[in-house]
Amino acid sequence: MPDQQELTDISYFPGCSLATSAKESNQALVRVCRNLGYRLVELKDWNCCGSSSAHSIDSDLAFRLTSRTLSLAPEGMPLLVACPSCMLNLRQTQIRLETDAAASDDFGQRWQRPVDGNLKILHLFELLDKESDQFPDAALSGLRFVPYYGCMLAGPPSLRNEKSYYGLMQKILKRCGAEPLPWNESAKCCGTFLSVSSPEVVEPMVNRIVQSAVDSGADCIVTACAMCHLNLEIRCTLDTKVPIFHFSELLALAFKFDVDRSWFSRHLIDPVPMLKKKGLWP
Amino acid sequence: MKKMSSEKTKRAIFKPDVAFGNEVVRRSGDNFRRCLQCLCCAAGCPVSHAMKYRPNGIIRLLQLGYKKEALESPDIWLCVSCHTCSDACPMAIDISAMMDALRQIAIEEGVQISEPGILNFHHEVLNSLRRYGRTHKLEIMMRYKLRQRDFFSDMEVGLKMLTKRKLDLKPSRIEDPDQIQKLFSKSLT
Numbered sequence: 001m002p003d004q005q006e007l008t009d010i011s012y013f014p015g016c017s018l019a020t021s022a023k024e025s026n027q028a029l030v031r032v033c034r035n036l037g038y039r040l041v042e043l044k045d046w047n048c049c050g051s052s053s054a055h056s057i058d059s060d061l062a063f064r065l066t067s068r069t070l071s072l073a074p075e076g077m078p079l080l081v082a083c084p085s086c087m088l089n090l091r092q093t094q095i096r097l098e099t100d101a102a103a104s105d106d107f108g109q110r111w112q113r114p115v116d117g118n119l120k121i122l123h124l125f126e127l128l129d130k131e132s133d134q135f136p137d138a139a140l141s142g143l144r145f146v147p148y149y150g151c152m153l154a155g156p157p158s159l160r161n162e163k164s165y166y167g168l169m170q171k172i173l174k175r176c177g178a179e180p181l182p183w184n185e186s187a188k189c190c191g192t193f194l195s196v197s198s199p200e201v202v203e204p205m206v207n208r209i210v211q212s213a214v215d216s217g218a219d220c221i222v223t224a225c226a227m228c229h230l231n232l233e234i235r236c237t238l239d240t241k242v243p244i245f246h247f248s249e250l251l252a253l254a255f256k257f258d259v260d261r262s263w264f265s266r267h268l269i270d271p272v273p274m275l276k277k278k279g280l281w282p
Numbered sequence: 283m284k285k286m287s288s289e290k291t292k293r294a295i296f297k298p299d300v301a302f303g304n305e306v307v308r309r310s311g312d313n314f315r316r317c318l319q320c321l322c323c324a325a326g327c328p329v330s331h332a333m334k335y336r337p338n339g340i341i342r343l344l345q346l347g348y349k350k351e352a353l354e355s356p357d358i359w360l361c362v363s364c365h366t367c368s369d370a371c372p373m374a375i376d377i378s379a380m381m382d383a384l385r386q387i388a389i390e391e392g393v394q395i396s397e398p399g400i401l402n403f404h405h406e407v408l409n410s411l412r413r414y415g416r417t418h419k420l421e422i423m424m425r426y427k428l429r430q431r432d433f434f435s436d437m438e439v440g441l442k443m444l445t446k447r448k449l450d451l452k453p454s455r456i457e458d459p460d461q462i463q464k465l466f467s468k469s470l471t
Contacts, residue, residue, distance in 0.1 A: 016416050016417040020418075020419065020454050021449065021450070046456070047415040047462055048411050050411070051417060052362060052404075052407075057401070057404050058386070059309075059382055061466060064465040065411070065462075065465060068462075068465060088365075151364035151365060154369035156365055156376050156378055157312070157371075157374040157375070160374065189329075193403060194329070194360070194400070196423060197397075197402075197403040198397075198400065199436065201360065204331065205329070266446050266448060267446070268443070
């Protein structure tokens with residue numbers, strides 16, 4: 001692990017899910033980044049990006065919520081975001097601020113600072129990709145997984161030229177000795193907020209995803225998103241289930257951190273028996 | 283052939299609402315009229331199994347000027363903005379932005395909302411944001427259930443999440459909620 005002095009500071013927007021219901025994934029990713037040489041400095045007093053609800057029923061509010069968060073980003077360092085949905089909301093606002101003069105005037109008057117044209121919003125996957133040769137060989141040998149990106153791979157036409165991270169989870173986990181298996185559902189949506197309001201719509205979606213993972217013979221599903229993780233756990237009604245991990249949790253296991261047992265006791269499907277069977281429990 | 287009465291003729295001819303289509307274009311910042319009805323969106327849409335018209339069907343309604351049918355459809359509420367449709371769309375239409383526009387017009391015009399539960403959920407998320415600046419999942423779920431007068435469904439899931447400490451009892455909140463309060467009004471002060 002690098003010395004304190006060698007760490008590079010990056011500002012960090014965790015978002016509501018990682019800050020609360022998925023704090024185990026958050027702790028894992030903060031530690032993984034530290035191991036890779038980055039200190040994540042949480043954005044002071046950040047607010048919710050508006051999730052799906054703000055843009056659904058009030059586009060102006062959605063813009064103001066994300067613009068407040070962007071106004072808090074310190075100059076001279078990138079802003080790291082791990083949640084695919086927050087990333088999308090923040091990037092869409094950033095693009096609007098770059099292209100819409102009225103929007104950037106509103107920003108300037110409201111937050112008493114100009115739009116930072118140099119701010120780089122960095123997705124966690126971009127950082128991991130850059131540091132991919134630092135991951136330990138063979139640390140996860142024997143683990144067979146299916147990668148689940150959810151809707152992270154899709155974006156509105158305005159973001160068509162963004163980087164695509166499809167394949168990154170396979171690339172890094174393969175390096176760590178795990179084996180990715182082919183399956184059909186890596187880019188299927190988990191149902192997001194309909195999980196609360198319309199479980200009858202989400203159940204067949206989730207069951208189809210989990211069934212496909214079971215059929216593939218995988219030991220676990222690896223997700224890129226904390227909300228996908230939760231939905232796959234709470235809305236699956238199949239008898240046979242598979243453990244689900246946030247990508248960052250498997251990376252923490254690969255680095256053989258003295259993993260906090262409480263991370264996995266917060267999973268609704270207990271992954272510990274599978275990890276023990278595979279000889280991966282530290 | 284018997285001549286139709288003028289009253290009947292009037293009813294038989296459907297007048298497309300062109301202004302409505304233009305309003306959707308203005309709000310969404312994109313022109314749905316490019317749609318070729320290739321159905322790539324419907325094929326990819328993860329919630330099309332629960333929809334009445336599916337994404338291309340909604341666009342067809344707009345192309346033909348069927349305002350009421352589009353605004354009162356469940357589809358505009360079931361869309362979760364996962365962008366799978368626009369990713370697959372050969373004309374790169376921002377279907378998610380179009381759905382945002384339709385939802386907001388439906389609210390403003392006070393039409394019959396066919397999925398009031400979903401709208402209630404969105405209101406509860408925004409209420410939580412107004413109070414704390416962040417979402418507090420437990421409170422959103424409880425208030426949503428109260429609004430829906432639905433006290434028993436999902437009890438098991440809720441309890442499981444509580445015992446696994448997936449739901450925090452106290453909200454994560456920002457230091458100055460007044461700042462967020464201001465964001466809920468258009469004015470700058």
